[in-house]
Amino acid sequence: MFEFEVINELMLRATCIDGGGCIYTKAGAMIAHQGNNKFDKVLLGPEGNAVKALFGQVARRLTGENLPLMKCTSGKSARQYYADSARHVVVITLAQGQRLMVESENLLAFTDSCEYKSKFFGKGIAAQKGLFTTVLRGREAGAQVAVLSDGNPLILDSPCCVDPDALVAWDGADPQFKLDVSFKNLLGKMGASGESYQMEWSQPGTQVIIQPSERKSGIKLAID
Known part of the structure; x- marks a missing residue:
């Protein structure tokens, strides 16, 4: 079993606290480790068997939500440190179920007690981004996910509206899309x-x- 904690706002420390275990992280994000640790590239995915892993990999590639992963297997009291381009780190602890x-580019690490897959949640529009997202679900209480933010993040309680290009993650219900199809926005001219x-x-x-x-x-449309 692992425990995640944030160090200096910009680093994740993962500590194995109970005999041994494994976590999954963004490939290349490990910056230091202590103790008995083994790192392996994940070729397909962390799903329970090869068939599920293959289908999961295909789905993530088709949706643009694929993230190169690394599996870290550790002994008791081992530690690893992870970071990515001095981006801020946020740790979320999930209840069972x-x-x-999470936007895939904002995912840093998750414990093996998380189910990992991609999800389609668009509502019949052609969006610039956000029709697909990565889903982490807690298989048991205490599952943890570490996400990245380009700058110090803000957590909003709904109801709220968000620019999808600033979105990092959310829990709870899926959003609806509000689309502005005004003439000014389509032309990309002053006043939009x-x-x-x-x-x-x-x-x-x-x-x-x-x-x-x-x-x-x-997708940017403009007429000169």
């Missing part, structure tokens, strides 16, 4: 807001993590 949706669509959580009960930085994504 609780799910967390620049926020062509948003993700909206209209009911209470969901927490949304956002970062103070927007990804470079989307």
Whole structure:
């Protein structure tokens, strides 16, 4: 069994606290380790058997939510440290059955007590980003996920609206899309807001993590 904790806001420390165990991390994110640790590249995925792993890998590649993973197997009291480009780290502890949706580029690590897959949640629109997301679900109480934020993150309680290019993760209900198809936005001219669509959580009960930085994504239309 592993325990995650954040060090200096920018690093994750994973400590094996009970005999031995394994975690899955973003490949290349390990920056130091202590004790008996073994690191292996995950060729397909962390699913329980080869068939599920193969189908999971294909689904993630098709949806753009594939993340190169590394498996770390450790003995008691071993520790590893993980970081990625000095991005801020947030650790979320999941209850049994609780799910967390994470943009794949923001996922740093998760314990082996998490189920890992991709999910389609679009509602019939052609979105710039966000129709697919990565889902981590706790198989048992105490499952943990570490996510990355480009800058110090903010956690919002729903109801709220979020720019999908600033979205990191959320728990609870899936969002709806608010699409602005005004003439100014289609042309990309002066006077348009620049926020062509948003993700909206209209009911209470969901927490949304956002970062103070927007990804470079989307489809931009303009007429010169």
